[in-house]
Amino acid sequence: MSEVRIAVEQRTEFGKGAARRTRRAGKIPAVLYGHGSDPKHLSLPTIEFARAVRENGQNAVLTLDVEGGKSELALTKTITAHPIKNYIEHVDLLLVKRGEKVTVSVPVHLTGEAASGGLVSQELTEVEVEAEALHIPEQIELSIDGAEIGTQLHVSDIPLPKGVTLQGDPEAMVVTVSEASASMEEPEEEAEEAAEGEASEEA
Known part of the structure; x- marks a missing residue:
C-alpha cells in the first residue's frame, strides 16, 4: 500500500x-x-x-x-x-x-472457480488482521479453484502476507461449496423442454 x-x-x-x-x-x-x-x-x-x-x-x-x-x-x-x-x-x-502495528478489517477476494456443479457461498467478506500501518494489504486472496462440493474453508485457511497476522476466530467459516439445488436447475430444464416442444410442433 x-x-x-x-x-x-x-x-x-x-x-x-x-x-x-x-x-x-x-x-x-x-x-x-x-x-x-x-x-x-x-x-x-x-x-x-x-x-x-x-x-x-x-x-x-x-x-x-x-x-x-x-x-x-x-x-x-x-x-x-x-x-x-x-x-x-x-x-x-x-x-x-511508522512501524506501528494496527488492527484492521481487510476484504477477502475469492479467486478461481469451484468444480462443476458446486454452488459457492461466501460467509465472510472481510477478516480482521494485524499489520504495520504502512504495509496493510488492500485485500487478501483465497483460492477456490477446483474446490469440490462439500468444501469448507475457514479463516485459518486464508494465506496471509508476510508480517500480517490473523485476529479473531480462526474457525470462522469463510466459504462453503454445496451442490447446486434442483430448484436452480429446473428452470433450465423446463426451458430446454419448452424449446424442444415448440420445435416438434413446428415440424
Missing part, C-alpha cells in the same frame, strides 16, 4: 450547518484522533481523498499536511457515506506512527 500525501485544513466550526458548508466547498469533515492526543477537526479535499481510497483501499494511509502545523500519519478508520446520495459525509482518521 502506497503512502498518500494530502493537504488538509483545520476546522473551527462544528455542527451540521458547518459540515454542510464544508461539503459545499468541496471538502469532507474529518476528525483525527489517537495516541492520547486531543481530537483534531479537519477538512479533507474530496477529490484527492476519494482517489486515495479508490487506489489504496478502505484502509488508506495518509500523510496529512496540516495547515499551520506539522505533518501527521493517519489511517483511514471509518468512512461515513450518505445512505441515498452516496457522497462521503464524514471521515474518522486514526493517528499512527
Whole structure:
C-alpha cells in the first residue's frame, strides 16, 4: 500500500450547518484522533481523498499536511457515506506512527472457480488482521479453484502476507461449496423442454 500525501485544513466550526458548508466547498469533515492526543477537526479535499481510497483501499494511509502545523500519519478508520446520495459525509482518521502495528478489517477476494456443479457461498467478506500501518494489504486472496462440493474453508485457511497476522476466530467459516439445488436447475430444464416442444410442433 502506497503512502498518500494530502493537504488538509483545520476546522473551527462544528455542527451540521458547518459540515454542510464544508461539503459545499468541496471538502469532507474529518476528525483525527489517537495516541492520547486531543481530537483534531479537519477538512479533507474530496477529490484527492476519494482517489486515495479508490487506489489504496478502505484502509488508506495518509500523510496529512496540516495547515499551520506539522505533518501527521493517519489511517483511514471509518468512512461515513450518505445512505441515498452516496457522497462521503464524514471521515474518522486514526493517528499512527511508522512501524506501528494496527488492527484492521481487510476484504477477502475469492479467486478461481469451484468444480462443476458446486454452488459457492461466501460467509465472510472481510477478516480482521494485524499489520504495520504502512504495509496493510488492500485485500487478501483465497483460492477456490477446483474446490469440490462439500468444501469448507475457514479463516485459518486464508494465506496471509508476510508480517500480517490473523485476529479473531480462526474457525470462522469463510466459504462453503454445496451442490447446486434442483430448484436452480429446473428452470433450465423446463426451458430446454419448452424449446424442444415448440420445435416438434413446428415440424
